[in-house]
Amino acid sequence: MNENRRRILEMLAKGQISADEAERLIAALEKEPAPTTAAASGSETPPKPKPKYLRVQVEEQKTASAHGPSVVNVRVPLQLLRAGVKLASIIPEQARDHVNGALHDRGVGIDIGQIRPENLEEIIDQLDDIVIDVDKKSEKAKVRIFCE
Amino acid sequence: MIPFAADITIRRRDRRTWNLWIPLAVVWLLLLPLAILLLPVILIACLVRDVDPACAIAALWRILNSLDDTEIDVDKPEMSFSVHLY
Numbered sequence: 001m002n003e004n005r006r007r008i009l010e011m012l013a014k015g016q017i018s019a020d021e022a023e024r025l026i027a028a029l030e031k032e033p034a035p036t037t038a039a040a041s042g043s044e045t046p047p048k049p050k051p052k053y054l055r056v057q058v059e060e061q062k063t064a065s066a067h068g069p070s071v072v073n074v075r076v077p078l079q080l081l082r083a084g085v086k087l088a089s090i091i092p093e094q095a096r097d098h099v100n101g102a103l104h105d106r107g108v109g110i111d112i113g114q115i116r117p118e119n120l121e122e123i124i125d126q127l128d129d130i131v132i133d134v135d136k137k138s139e140k141a142k143v144r145i146f147c148e
Numbered sequence: 149m150i151p152f153a154a155d156i157t158i159r160r161r162d163r164r165t166w167n168l169w170i171p172l173a174v175v176w177l178l179l180l181p182l183a184i185l186l187l188p189v190i191l192i193a194c195l196v197r198d199v200d201p202a203c204a205i206a207a208l209w210r211i212l213n214s215l216d217d218t219e220i221d222v223d224k225p226e227m228s229f230s231v232h233l234y
Contacts, residue, residue, distance in 0.1 A: 010202075012216065028219035053217075066154065069225075070222075070224045070225065071221070071222075071223040072221070072222050073220075073221040073222075073223070074219070074220050074221070075218065075219040075220075075221070076218050077214055077215075077216065077217055077218060079210075079214035080197070080214035080218070081172065081214060082208065082214070083211045083213070084212045086207055087207040087208075087210075087211065088212060089203075089205045090199050090200065090204050090207055092197040092198060092199055093198075094197075122212070
């Protein structure tokens with residue numbers, strides 16, 4: 001639309017069209033729907049709805065056991081995670097340093113004091129479907145984390 | 149909104165099932181006097197740890213409000229257990 005409008009203004013500047021004609025053309029441009037959105041509305045998939053819940057599914061299969069697998073299925077509202085992120089901001093500094101130290105010892109190099117609500121929104125946007133396979137000696141487990 | 153009820157289901161391997169419906173609204177009302185009694189303790193703890201008590205209480209209230217519609221299902225071969233807050 002901007003390209004067409006610029007062309008009209010260039011034509012007006014060159015004297016190829018009068019001011020009235022330019023005005024009519026611009027008004028006509030504003031009335032008609034944008035071609036890209038009109039053409040794409042039939043073929044594009046509808047936008048993904050905003051997820052409301054975080055689901056964590058853990059399926060554990062003990063190889064030594066004759067019984068079936070153990071399944072844990074947890075669904076928490078994403079509001080709870082957002083509230084938890086805000087809770088992290090009021091953790092006392094001493095406790096925060098202690099937690100950061102413990103995380104660094106385990107190879108997790110993040111600072112919980114730097115976590116912001118925007119970071120959580122970015123994670124939620126990117127979190128489509130994560131599957132983690134855990135393979136130990138006597139048991140196998142599959143962890144699936146996704147937003148719905 | 150804070151959850152006002154909880155559905156708890158416990159199912160054992162011998163197919164015995166217990167269904168429990170807990171009116172959390174009553175639980176919150178019963179805990180309210182306790183929360184009021186503990187309020188000075190919480191305020192003192194926040195001041196000692198250099199934490200804004202208003203922020204702390206607001207954060208806890210937000211967490212409580214976010215618990216609505218939480219589901220936890222644990223399914224083991226011996227028994228299964230599920231909790232639904234709403």
